[in-house]
Amino acid sequence: MTVLGNPKLRASQLKVGDTREAVLVENLTRTQIVMYAGASGDFNPIHHDETFATKAAGYPSVFAHGMLTMGMTGRLLTDWLGDGVLREYGVRFVKQVWPGDSLTAKATVTAIGGDGTVEIEVVTTNQNGESVVAGSARALLPQ
Amino acid sequence: MSEPEYEFPVDRTAILTFAAAIGETNPIYWSASHAKSTPLGDVIAPPTFGVSSAHWNPNYGLRGTRKIPPRVEAPQPTETKARSGGGGGSLARVLHGEQRFAYHKPMQPGMKLRVTTRPGKAWEKEGKKGGKLKFTETITEYHDASGDLVLVATSVGVLTEKAVEQ
Numbered sequence: 270m271t272v273l274g275n276p277k278l279r280a281s282q283l284k285v286g287d288t289r290e291a292v293l294v295e296n297l298t299r300t301q302i303v304m305y306a307g308a309s310g311d312f313n314p315i316h317h318d319e320t321f322a323t324k325a326a327g328y329p330s331v332f333a334h335g336m337l338t339m340g341m342t343g344r345l346l347t348d349w350l351g352d353g354v355l356r357e358y359g360v361r362f363v364k365q366v367w368p369g370d371s372l373t374a375k376a377t378v379t380a381i382g383g384d385g386t387v388e389i390e391v392v393t394t395n396q397n398g399e400s401v402v403a404g405s406a407r408a409l410l411p412q
Numbered sequence: 413m414s415e416p417e418y419e420f421p422v423d424r425t426a427i428l429t430f431a432a433a434i435g436e437t438n439p440i441y442w443s444a445s446h447a448k449s450t451p452l453g454d455v456i457a458p459p460t461f462g463v464s465s466a467h468w469n470p471n472y473g474l475r476g477t478r479k480i481p482p483r484v485e486a487p488q489p490t491e492t493k494a495r496s497g498g499g500g501g502s503l504a505r506v507l508h509g510e511q512r513f514a515y516h517k518p519m520q521p522g523m524k525l526r527v528t529t530r531p532g533k534a535w536e537k538e539g540k541k542g543g544k545l546k547f548t549e550t551i552t553e554y555h556d557a558s559g560d561l562v563l564v565a566t567s568v569g570v571l572t573e574k575a576v577e578q
Contacts, residue, residue: 273517273518274451274452274456274518275440275450275451275452293435294435301433301435304429304432304433305433305434307429307433308426308429308430308432308433308464309430309433309463309464309466310463310464310466310467310472310474311463311466311474312474312481313474313503314481314503315503315504321504322504325504326503326504327504328504334508335507335508335511336460336463336508336511337433337434339460339511340430340433340434340458340459340460341434341435343434343458343459343460344434344435344436344438346459347438347458347459348438352438352440352450352452352456353440353452353456353515353518355459355513355515356514356515357512357513357514357515358459358460358512358513358515359510359511359512359513359566360510360511360512361509361510362507362508362509362510362511
């Protein structure tokens with residue numbers, strides 16, 4: 270496979286167990302959730318209509334799209350590894366993210382292949398240390 | 413449910429607003445002059461941008477497709493489930509359980525992507541507090557004008573039978 274994109278480092282500069290952490294958002298605003306609704310096209314009212322979210326759906330408030338957290342978490346990966354170098358990126362949505370939450374993502378190298386493939390595990394946690402998104406990514410870097 | 417294929421034209425304003433919404437500060441998502449100095453040559457879309465093809469999907473289920481979403485008449489909750497969620501009809505009972513992307517080519521402005529969607533696996537599981545959880549995979553493929561695969565997005569939806577656990 271050819272290396273695509275604009276790698277920031279070579280696979281040989283990484284080792285299994287290397288980690289990188291980033292604060293993704295502090296005190297998440299409803300405004301950002303609305304920005305994400307508009308940009309993504311996901312207008313499920315549970316993410317922006319407080320009356321619907323609380324009265325009809327029984328949640329304590331609106332909550333962020335899981336994809337907003339996945340998108341923010343992706344920043345850690347691309348800031349670390351480079352632009353357009355990811356080959357796979359997948360997450361499970363573990364817990365809701367609420368307005369006012371502060372999120373931190375942590376990525377850990379779990380494997381490095383001889384061809385420059387780097388496997389990463391990624392977890393994003395809220396201010397209470399609870400994981401909200403957990404997943405993995407694979408990047409192809411120059412060896 | 414299979415959807416007809418549709419075209420998704422990738423444009424830099426959509427990339428800019430998407431990147432802004434996820435808090436990006438990386439100029440590769442909006443600065444053409446910065447992008448020109450990299451092997452990418454032009455700005456690219458952030459890794460999760462593919463989902464915004466929803467704007468062009470004529471059958472998109474979460475409303476807002478090229479129109480103002482109608483007001484959702486809140487169904488009367490049969491019982492108050494404060495802090496437990498799970499009422500409010502299907503919009504509130506379907507959760508996004510998982511999302512995966514496989515990248516084959518950088519997604520860049522000017523691309524006219526052909527988007528096709530097909531169902532993937534489906535399975536069921538007992539929820540922790542009882543009640544069945546139904547998982548459904550949807551696979552969306554994005555091909556460029558020359559027929560090359562650019563992106564495969566796999567989404568797992570979870571339909572909850574009972575109140576959603578917090």
